Amino acid sequence: DAKTTQPNSMESNEEEPVHLPCNHSTISGTDYIHWYRQLPSQGPEYVIHGLTSNVNNRMASLAIAEDRKSSTLILHRATLRDAAVYYCILRGIIQGAQKLVFGQGTRLTINP
Amino acid sequence: GAVVSQHPSWVICKSGTSVKIECRSLDFQATTMFWYRQFPKQSLMLMATSNEGSKATYEQGVEKDKFLINHASLTLSTLTVTSAHPEDSSFYICSARDHGGGWSPLHFGNGTRLTVT
Numbered sequence: 001d002a003k004t005t006q007p008n009s010m011e012s013n014e015e016e017p018v019h020l021p022c023n024h025s026t027i028s029g030t031d032y033i034h035w036y037r038q039l040p041s042q043g044p045e046y047v048i049h050g051l052t053s054n055v056n057n058r059m060a061s062l063a064i065a066e067d068r069k070s071s072t073l074i075l076h077r078a079t080l081r082d083a084a085v086y087y088c089i090l091r092g093i094i095q096g097a098q099k100l101v102f103g104q105g106t107r108l109t110i111n112p
Numbered sequence: 113g114a115v116v117s118q119h120p121s122w123v124i125c126k127s128g129t130s131v132k133i134e135c136r137s138l139d140f141q142a143t144t145m146f147w148y149r150q151f152p153k154q155s156l157m158l159m160a161t162s163n164e165g166s167k168a169t170y171e172q173g174v175e176k177d178k179f180l181i182n183h184a185s186l187t188l189s190t191l192t193v194t195s196a197h198p199e200d201s202s203f204y205i206c207s208a209r210d211h212g213g214g215w216s217p218l219h220f221g222n223g224t225r226l227t228v229t
Contacts, residue, residue, distance in 0.1 A: 034217075043116075043205045044156065055176030087155070099146055100207075100218055102156040 006090045009107040012078050020073040020106055022088030027068050032091050034100070035062065035073050038082040043086065044102075049072065083110045114140050116217045118221030125196055125228055132192045133224045135206030141186035142208035146218070147179075150203040162189040162206075196228040 005023040011016045024033065035047040048055055048062045050071070055062040061074040075082055087105040115138040125131050131167040136146055141166045148156040155202055160181055168181035180192040189208075205223040210216040 036218075038156075041223070041225075043118075043207070043222050044218075045220065046217030049217070085155075099158055099161055101158060102148075104155050 002091060002104050005034060006086075006088055006103065006106045009109065009110065013111045014059075014080060015077055018075040018078045018082070018108065020075075020086050020088075021070065022072070023070045023093065024088070024090055025069045027090055029112065033062065033068075033071050034089045034091055035060070035086060036089065036100070036102075037086045038105070039081075039084045044108045047086070078108075078110050080110050081107055082112060114138075114216065114219045116206060116208050116219045116221040118204075118224050120224060122225040123223060123227070124174045125226070127197055127228055128195055130192055130194045131196055131226060132190055133204055133206075133226075135189045135191070135208070135221055137187045137210070137219075139209045140208075140210035142189075143186060144213065145183060145189040145206055145208040146187075147191050148205045148207065150205060150223075156205060159191075164189075164193065186188055193226065196226070201226055201228045 013075045032049050033052050034049040036044040037047050038044040048057055050064055063072045065097050085105040085107050087102050089100055117136045117138050119134045123131055145162040147159045149159050150156045158171050159174045162181045162183040164183045164186055164201055170176045178194055183189040203223050203225050207218045207220040209218050
């Protein structure tokens, strides 16, 4: 799997937007960009994914650079419950085992 | 939505004993499940891919004889940590994908915290 690079930690304030960056300069044309997050003492949960176009869902938005070498997860209005480790993961369309390989992620702290 | 349940959520065992962790897909069938291990302050490390009705595929460096995986049905995979030692103390997490009805994200259980004394 191609490698992703994320900041180790970020901090934001409650009710403010949060932009979590991810660099993936070696992404291939068939790699999807996935984001998962892990709340303390829980298993990860799916947040969003995309290929080329920006994506929105009820949890977040995903902005993908035109060259696809970077992406940004956007939490529009952070709450204390958004404090978690956020993982940016690349997955190819064709993967026999369809496994997810996690990097170190970004630990997001939300200040009240 | 799809739910993956793990049991137990935590377990304490003595060194040398074996511990079995169950992973169930509650409302979908999963031909493939994945087992991860996570040490404090670290990321998830994939241990193995559990395949229903066949042998599990282990990642490099993971001892298959120590971490026994059985995937006997489409809704249940088990991980048995044999002859556990204190260094096996970790957070074990399973995951599965619902393959019915198109694309689905990977669903994770809430993990099992194993402490070996």
